[in-house]
Amino acid sequence: MSAVLTPPSPPKKTNRIGLDLVGYKGLKTTLCAGCGHNAISERIVEAFFEMGVAPWDVIKVSGIGCSSKSPAYFLSMSHGFNAVHGRMPSVATGAVLANRNLRALGVSGDGDTASIGIGQFVHLMRRNLPIIYIIENNGCYGLTKGQFSATADLGSKLKTGVVNDLPPIDTCALAVELGATFVARSFSGDKKQLGALLRAAISHRGTVMLDVISPCVTFNDHEGSTKSYSYMRDHEEPLHDIDFVPYFQDIEVEIDPGATRDVILHDGSHLRLKKLAEDYNPSNKMEALRVLDEAARSGEVVTGLLYLDTSREDFIQLLNLAEEPLAHLPESKTRPPESALLEIMEELR
Amino acid sequence: MSSVETLPAQQSAAPPPPELVNDFSIQVATVNGSGSQTANIVLLRALFQMGIPVSAKNLFPSNIAGLPTWYTIRANKRGFIGRKKEIGVLVAMNPETAVEDVRNLESGAAVVYDAPLELNKLRSDLHFYPAPFDKLVTPVCPDAKLRRLVRNMIYDGILVHLLGIDLEEVRKALFKQFKKKVKAAELNWKAVEAGVEYARQSLPKIDPFRVERMNANGNKIIIEGNAAAALGCVFAGVTVVAWYPITPSSSLCETVIEYARRYRIDPETGKATFAIVQAEDELASIGMALGAGWAGARSMTSTAGPGISLMSEFVGLGYYSEIPTVIFDVQRVGPSTGLPTRTSQGDILSTAFLSHGDTKHPLLFPDSPEECFTMAGDAFDLAEQFQTPIFVMLDLDLGMNYWMAEPFTYPRKPLKRGKLLGAEELERMGGFARYKDVDGDGVGYRTLPGTPHPRAAYFTRGSGHNDQAGYSERPDDYVRNMDRLTRKFETTRSMLPRPVIDQNPEARVGLISVGTTHWALVESRDQLLQEFGIPTSYMRLRAFPFNQELTDFIRKHDRVYVVEQNRDAQLLDLMRLDVDAALHSRLRSVRYYGGLPIDARTVTDEIMQQEEL
Numbered sequence: 001m002s003a004v005l006t007p008p009s010p011p012k013k014t015n016r017i018g019l020d021l022v023g024y025k026g027l028k029t030t031l032c033a034g035c036g037h038n039a040i041s042e043r044i045v046e047a048f049f050e051m052g053v054a055p056w057d058v059i060k061v062s063g064i065g066c067s068s069k070s071p072a073y074f075l076s077m078s079h080g081f082n083a084v085h086g087r088m089p090s091v092a093t094g095a096v097l098a099n100r101n102l103r104a105l106g107v108s109g110d111g112d113t114a115s116i117g118i119g120q121f122v123h124l125m126r127r128n129l130p131i132i133y134i135i136e137n138n139g140c141y142g143l144t145k146g147q148f149s150a151t152a153d154l155g156s157k158l159k160t161g162v163v164n165d166l167p168p169i170d171t172c173a174l175a176v177e178l179g180a181t182f183v184a185r186s187f188s189g190d191k192k193q194l195g196a197l198l199r200a201a202i203s204h205r206g207t208v209m210l211d212v213i214s215p216c217v218t219f220n221d222h223e224g225s226t227k228s229y230s231y232m233r234d235h236e237e238p239l240h241d242i243d244f245v246p247y248f249q250d251i252e253v254e255i256d257p258g259a260t261r262d263v264i265l266h267d268g269s270h271l272r273l274k275k276l277a278e279d280y281n282p283s284n285k286m287e288a289l290r291v292l293d294e295a296a297r298s299g300e301v302v303t304g305l306l307y308l309d310t311s312r313e314d315f316i317q318l319l320n321l322a323e324e325p326l327a328h329l330p331e332s333k334t335r336p337p338e339s340a341l342l343e344i345m346e347e348l349r
Numbered sequence: 350m351s352s353v354e355t356l357p358a359q360q361s362a363a364p365p366p367p368e369l370v371n372d373f374s375i376q377v378a379t380v381n382g383s384g385s386q387t388a389n390i391v392l393l394r395a396l397f398q399m400g401i402p403v404s405a406k407n408l409f410p411s412n413i414a415g416l417p418t419w420y421t422i423r424a425n426k427r428g429f430i431g432r433k434k435e436i437g438v439l440v441a442m443n444p445e446t447a448v449e450d451v452r453n454l455e456s457g458a459a460v461v462y463d464a465p466l467e468l469n470k471l472r473s474d475l476h477f478y479p480a481p482f483d484k485l486v487t488p489v490c491p492d493a494k495l496r497r498l499v500r501n502m503i504y505d506g507i508l509v510h511l512l513g514i515d516l517e518e519v520r521k522a523l524f525k526q527f528k529k530k531v532k533a534a535e536l537n538w539k540a541v542e543a544g545v546e547y548a549r550q551s552l553p554k555i556d557p558f559r560v561e562r563m564n565a566n567g568n569k570i571i572i573e574g575n576a577a578a579a580l581g582c583v584f585a586g587v588t589v590v591a592w593y594p595i596t597p598s599s600s601l602c603e604t605v606i607e608y609a610r611r612y613r614i615d616p617e618t619g620k621a622t623f624a625i626v627q628a629e630d631e632l633a634s635i636g637m638a639l640g641a642g643w644a645g646a647r648s649m650t651s652t653a654g655p656g657i658s659l660m661s662e663f664v665g666l667g668y669y670s671e672i673p674t675v676i677f678d679v680q681r682v683g684p685s686t687g688l689p690t691r692t693s694q695g696d697i698l699s700t701a702f703l704s705h706g707d708t709k710h711p712l713l714f715p716d717s718p719e720e721c722f723t724m725a726g727d728a729f730d731l732a733e734q735f736q737t738p739i740f741v742m743l744d745l746d747l748g749m750n751y752w753m754a755e756p757f758t759y760p761r762k763p764l765k766r767g768k769l770l771g772a773e774e775l776e777r778m779g780g781f782a783r784y785k786d787v788d789g790d791g792v793g794y795r796t797l798p799g800t801p802h803p804r805a806a807y808f809t810r811g812s813g814h815n816d817q818a819g820y821s822e823r824p825d826d827y828v829r830n831m832d833r834l835t836r837k838f839e840t841t842r843s844m845l846p847r848p849v850i851d852q853n854p855e856a857r858v859g860l861i862s863v864g865t866t867h868w869a870l871v872e873s874r875d876q877l878l879q880e881f882g883i884p885t886s887y888m889r890l891r892a893f894p895f896n897q898e899l900t901d902f903i904r905k906h907d908r909v910y911v912v913e914q915n916r917d918a919q920l921l922d923l924m925r926l927d928v929d930a931a932l933h934s935r936l937r938s939v940r941y942y943g944g945l946p947i948d949a950r951t952v953t954d955e956i957m958q959q960e961e962l
Contacts, residue, residue: 023803056805059644059798072808072820079798081643082810083636084662090591090633094640094648097589097624099799102644120636123629322620326588327645327797331764333622334586334647336612338759341584344608345756348570 016052016248024049026074036188036214037067037136041074043191044105047198048075051246058103059095063088063117066143067109067136067214075105086117089124092131093315099325100316103202104131111141114150114169121171125178125207129315132201132208133180135171136188138216139227146219153299157224170296171211176288176307181206181314183288183307187232188214193303196244196271200305203247203265206314213301226299237295239282239304241274266310273305282308366457366557371401371426373437373558375512377504378450380443382414384498387526387537388505389420393751394522395505395514396424397571400563404430404868405751406946411596411689417446424560429875430753431868432946437558438512440504441468442482451475459556461507476556478548480507485547489539502537506544511552513559516545570718570754574747575651577718578677579604580757581725582649583612586764587675589646590625591637593656596689597745598679601651631656635663635676639738642667642674643809645797647729647764651677654696655686657703664738665704666811668834671784671793673732673767675725677741679748682944691944692745694864697919700740701893707831711841712740712893714863715747718754720846720891726760727846733767735792735841744914746865746946768794772802780804783818784830791837838894845892850902856886858960859906861899863890863920865946866912872949873912873956881957890920895927903932910956912939914947 014020024045029038048058055077062068064085071080083091092104113121113135124133139152148156151171152164175183182204186194194212201208213232215221221228226235240261245251247268255262255272263271263282273282281287288307295302322329375392379385389405396403404423410416423433435455441447441462448471451460456474464479486500502523509516519541527534579601582590590609592602602625609623624641628634634650641648652660657678667674680696682688702709713728715721724741732739768788770781775796781804784793796805807818815826858877862870867889877883888902903909911921918938925933939955941947 054801056801056803057799061640077803077806079796079806080808080810081640082808082812083640084666084811087632087636087663090628090636091640091643093626093633094589094591094637094642094646095644095798096640097626097637098641098644098646098648099797102799119629120633123633319624319626320619320621321624322615322618322622325645325799326622326624327641327799329586329588329622331586333615334588334613335584335760335764340612341580341757341759344580345570348572349568349756 015049017054019049019055021045021049023077024055024075026076027072029070029073031066031070032218034217035066036138036212036216037070038073039188039191040134040136040194040212040214041070043194043198045074046195047202051199051202052248053103053202057101058105059092060105060107061088061092061095062107063109063112065109065112065141067107068112070136071107086112086115087120088112089117089120089133093124093127093129096129096131096316097319097321098327100321101325104129106131106133108133108135110135110137110139110149110151114171118150118169122174122178125175125180125209127315128179128181128206128312130205130207132210135209135211136214137171137211137227138214138220139225140216140220142216142219146216153226156226159219159222170292171209172306173289173292175209176285179312180209180307181309181312182208184209184305185211185213185301185303187236187301187303188212189229189232190236190303193238193242196242197305199244199246200265200269200271203267203269204310205266206312232301235300237300237302238276239280239291239302239306240276242304243272243274245270245272263308264310271305280304282306368559369437369557370559370561371424371563374421374423374433374435375438375440375508376436377420377440378443378446379418379420379501380445381409381412381416381418383501385418385420385442385501388501389422390751391502391519391522391526392505392508393422394525394571395518396422396560397566397753398518398522399515399560400566401426401560402428402430402565402753404753406432406746407750408945409690417443426563426565428565429872429949431872432948434948434950438508438556440508441466442501442504457557459511459558461504461511478507478511478552480504480544480547480552485543486540489543490536495536499537499540502540503544503547506541506546507548507552509541510545510548511554511556513561515562566753568756570756571751572718572754573600573749573751574715574718574721574743575601575679575749576604577721577754577757578715578725578741578743578748580608581722582729583608584760585647585726585729587647587649587729588623589638589641589648590623591628591634591641591648591650593628593631593634593652595631595653595656597681597749598651598653598656598677601677601679601748631659632663635660635674638674638676639663639667639672642672642732643798647733648673649675649677651679653679653681654683657696657700661704664710665706665708667738668704668708668710669811670809671736671795672738672809673736674738675728675732675741676738677743680742680744682942688944690745692865692914692946693942693944694744694866694914695916695919695942696742697913697915698917698922700742701923709838709894710738710740711735711845712742713846714742714891716864716867716889717747718752719757721747722757724846730765731841731844734765734844735837736767736795737837742864744865768792770794770796770800772800772805775800775802775804782816783807784814784833785816786833786836790840791833791835792840842894842896845894847896848891848898849889850898851887852905853884853886856884857907858883859886859888859902859909860912861888861890861902861909862912866914869947869949869952870912873952876949876953877956880953883960893923895924899924900928900932903928903935907935908937909935910937910939910959912947912952914941916940916942
């Protein structure tokens with residue numbers, strides 16, 4: 001991890017709110033050894049710890065599948081909800097509307113999102129609900145022993161030799177098009193990039209859609225797979241080198257505006273995107289779609305922050321919700337007075 | 350005018366029929382989308398304002414414009430407001446159906462019709478009143494585009510004259526209906542006057558039907574069941590509403606929106622104390638309702654049969670992971686798409702056990718707008734007390750038709766939010782086990798997400814779990830949990846709205862119904878007694894699971910007719926599961942499932958047929 005990411009002032013063992021890293025951990029994982037999902041869980045633990053988010057303010061919501069099991073393996077002091085297959089977005093939406101102070105962390109998989117859950121996924125993206133939506137994308141159904149999912153690339157091979165003959169759904173392109181305000185792709189093995197993106201996601205207010213290629217070591221990590229560790233090592237094309245500077249930390253390093261884009265997030269944190277091959281501008285939807293399309297054609301996997309819009313209002317603002325969580329409003333606020341009923345009765349006479 | 354000459358010749362020879370005052374039905378046959386609804390509601394309101402008990406049944410197609418629709422208004426001085434099969438006065442405005450509409454009438458009925466249809470040639474045993482609607486509307490409404498809409502008000506005017514409706518009440522009803530659209534009201538009023546004037550000059554009264562001012566309606570209101578349920582939700586403090594449009598439930602959530610915007614914006618902050626989302630489908634609406642209930646909101650959704658089917662999986666999750674929410678099912682005719690604009694009680698069984706595995710859910714059955722209002726409140730309390738989805742079972746007849754109702758009583762009891770643990774309790778207790786039956790009633794304690802305490806969190810899942818909400822596939826954990834859920838369900842029996850019983854010690858015959866079937870039964874009981882000398886007892890169930898009172902009621906009678914609006918005797922089947930098998934032979938079934946609201950005569954005929962076997 002780079003020097004920029006380590007908070008300098010508080011003692012190493014506890015974070016801004018006095019909790020240690022253990023407070024952000026979960027149960028021991030029951031996923032396969034080497035599963036990409038476990039690495040993502042670790043990054044989640046670190047990100048929430050380092051951002052000093054109170055775990056009891058977080059809800060972990062998921063659908064069904066290997067990825068959806070993983071919320072048990074981090075943030076055990078957060079309420080978790082393992083919902084039905086493909087329908088986590090609606091549960092998360094209801095919970096966030098009930099209590100706008102909750103920080104929703106949705107964990108889904110490529111089957112849970114791109115097949116059975118595509119309907120709820122696209123509508124979640126449209127609403128810009130404040131949520132971090134992570135797809136742990138391995139291109140296959142792990143829990144039912146390795147069938148293709150809808151994100152499997154054309155020509156990708158199963159262990160049994162079966163070749164995928166349908167084009168993939170690109171969840172990032174969909175999310176960009178539909179209105180998500182923070183869209184990124186990463187790789188479970190890219191510790192630094194994923195860590196920075198997760199911290200930035202915590203700093204964003206709106207829908208964060210983070211597609212993380214996360215190899216399935218048991219069913220989709222072989223020669224011919226495009227979601228394997230070795231394929232990702234050879235084909236990952238980062239758009240930029242990402243550093244994250246949290247709002248509670250002084251910025252120490254001056255940036256060279258010619259070489260680095262500085263992006264300010266909702267909570268005042270900074271994302272620093274160091275140029276690589278080209279000067280990628282993440283505020284342009286068409287650019288995002290272009291790089292995704294070009295990568296898909298060449299068999300590369302672009303990673304990094306694809307799209308960011310900090311200007312659009314989120315679903316809570318759109319609905320003009322009371323500041324106090326709806327779930328906690330006292331009866332005096334939620335039951336209109338008797339005069340209201342009398343007035344209505346008079347109108348109906 | 351030649352109308353008098355076209356009347357059947359024998360009319361003058363026949364003795365004048367006895368007058369029928371405040372006891373007949375008016376049916377208006379029109380084309381949907383022609384603006385007849387306004388004319389019909391004005392008519393209904395005028396009669397209501399005259400103090401006459403009235404009811405309205407709108408029989409409409411699953412279509413927006415151009416198909417036949419029939420609106421039936423019943424006036425009944427004795428207060429019977431169920432559907433009546435026989436039509437006294439037909440207003441035949443639809444050329445497509447006019448011939449059949451006239452053929453279906455009982456002898457002696459009156460027919461107001463569009464003169465060019467020449468319906469008087471069809472039968473000689475009816476009283477015909479032709480009216481040249483197009484000719485009459487032209488001078489009233491210079492704007493040709495509006496004529497089609499205004500034209501219908503003319504029949505209101507004609508009926509005013511023929512039936513003796515108070516013109517001033519019509520005017521009041523009309524201006525109430527148009528609210529602030531005074532210009533439109535004035536235009537329509539001119540059409541009413543034109544109808545009155547035409548009838549006065551050209552249509553001498555030859556039929557027996559007449560209305561007379563009464564004083565039966567007191568302080569009553571007129572409202573649809575869906576609107577009443579919506580008000581119940583708003584006054585029960587609903588905070589999260591997720592819905593998907595479907596006939597006949599859409600107007601329920603739409604009315605929640607209307608009243609929430611008026612009465613649930615915090616005057617101090619201008620912010621909404623509610624969230625309403627039109628979801629992408631019923632899967633999402635129930636998902637949002639459950640997510641919100643889990644996080645502590647009073648949440649709800651409303652739907653109809655197809656939506657209930659779609660919600661099945663999520664409802665099982667709500668049952669098993671124990672999340673409060675309220676689901677309104679405004680039942681329509683199934684299976685599948687069925688008859689979307691017709692009424693039914695066909696979702697009783699499938700909803701009681703909705704979802705796979707061993708599941709069962711409390712159902713509430715309102716019969717009237719008053720109960721739609723009170724049971725909405727009950728449902729939210731029950732959902733939170735029992736931490737489970739509660740269904741409120743309306744039907745299209747109740748939900749979408751106008752009903753007279755006593756003004757709703759303001760709910761004064763505090764909201765019951767159920768067993769909730771906050772940070773202080775957790776600190777004192779040192780933690781909790783989410784699914785442990787601490788109190789012996791099967792209901793555990795829950796914490797809400799966001800409770801600021803390290804021990805507040807638990808994991809909610811639809812997979813097997815133990816007392817501590819940990820994942821478990823152990824047989825003993827599974828059985829203990831399922832048995833506790835049974836205990837919880839048993840506890841609800843004594844907490845749900847109790848049946849309404851009218852016990853007649855003389856009666857050997859008992860009748861049982863739910864929901865809107867009630868209105869046919871009160872009248873059928875009268876027919877059974879008056880026409881056949883059969884006294885009956887009556888039990889109106891108001892909730893599932895049933896309680897001991899059902900068994901006691903059956904025991905007290907030799908024969909018990911269970912009357913309901915579905916093909917498969919679903920309510921009866923549900924009773925059989927609950928009631929001692931020795932009593933099953935006393936239970937008999939009366940069913941009507943044609944899609945129209947059940948009527949008393951059908952019930953009486955069927956009971957008499959079975960009685961005489």
